[in-house]
Amino acid sequence: MALQQKKLTKPKKKEVPLIETVRISIMGKNHDVPTGLTILKAMESAGYRLVRGVGCRGGFCGACATVYRKAGDFRLQVGLACQTGIEDGMFLAQIPFYPAPKPVYNIHELSASAETMFRFFPELVRCIQCNTCAKVCPQGLEVMRYIAAAQQGDLKRLAELSFDCISCGLCVSRCPAEIAHYHVGMLARRLYGSHVLPKAAHLHTRLEEIKTGYFEEELDKFCRMDKATLQRFYSQRVIESEEEDVPLRKSNGDKD
Numbered sequence: 016m017a018l019q020q021k022k023l024t025k026p027k028k029k030e031v032p033l034i035e036t037v038r039i040s041i042m043g044k045n046h047d048v049p050t051g052l053t054i055l056k057a058m059e060s061a062g063y064r065l066v067r068g069v070g071c072r073g074g075f076c077g078a079c080a081t082v083y084r085k086a087g088d089f090r091l092q093v094g095l096a097c098q099t100g101i102e103d104g105m106f107l108a109q110i111p112f113y114p115a116p117k118p119v120y121n122i123h124e125l126s127a128s129a130e131t132m133f134r135f136f137p138e139l140v141r142c143i144q145c146n147t148c149a150k151v152c153p154q155g156l157e158v159m160r161y162i163a164a165a166q167q168g169d170l171k172r173l174a175e176l177s178f179d180c181i182s183c184g185l186c187v188s189r190c191p192a193e194i195a196h197y198h199v200g201m202l203a204r205r206l207y208g209s210h211v212l213p214k215a216a217h218l219h220t221r222l223e224e225i226k227t228g229y230f231e232e233e234l235d236k237f238c239r240m241d242k243a244t245l246q247r248f249y250s251q252r253v254i255e256s257e258e259e260d261v262p263l264r265k266s267n268g269d270k271d
């Protein structure tokens with residue numbers, strides 16, 4: 016009987032996928048972190064636990080405004096930490112949030128006019144049209160234009176142009192005229208909504224229904240639903256038309 020020697024083959028080395036990293040500096044300490052992360056995720060990957068200055072992580076809440084420098088560039092850049100990608104050689108540091116004087120008012124006692132805007136924001140006249148506010152806006156808003164609308168008392172334009180503002184305050188951080196743009200936009204939208212836009216009758220009806228407890232039973236039902244059912248109801252919800260004053264359905268649960 017012939018014996019056949021089994022050919023021995025070297026076991027293959029298990030391939031370990033290499034993670035590409037970049038080197039960034041956080042508060043003066045170097046960290047190698049995976050590429051493709053946002054500033055916020057890179058900080059977490061480096062071991063920081065973020066409990067302030069972070070909210071939605073989706074570019075909506077405006078809580079994560081931050082400054083950074085890039086390698087070889089002395090200029091300070093600004094952006095939202097949850098939306099800005101890291102680069103090799105980036106230098107990150109912690110800064111205090113941007114405080115801007117916030118006027119206190121009762122919106123029902125004010126008139127929708129240029130006078131009101133100037134009463135609360137006299138610094139509006141100091142705008143030198145440098146457009147820095149618009150250049151730093153992470154939302155890409157035409158900030159300088161809405162400041163011009165405020166000067167002209169054009170509240171409709173001001174409310175529309177500032178509608179997507181997330182109040183991160185980056186515009187304020189760079190304005191040589193010290194204008195608190197996001198508070199200007201907020202006041203304009205409140206004035207426009209309270210004094211200029213026609214009242215939505217269906218909203219009034221719905222508020223009355225809520226007050227009378229019409230939805231209590233159904234709300235209770237929603238609270239006891241499992242996540243999947245709740246998500247189904249949410250994705251099938253009726254969204255109010257922006258164009259007309261459409262009567263709302265009683266609710267997603269059709270309680271007639």
Ligand code: FES
Binds near residue numbers: 070075076077096098
């Ligand atoms: S965490 Fe909300 S905008 Fe960045």
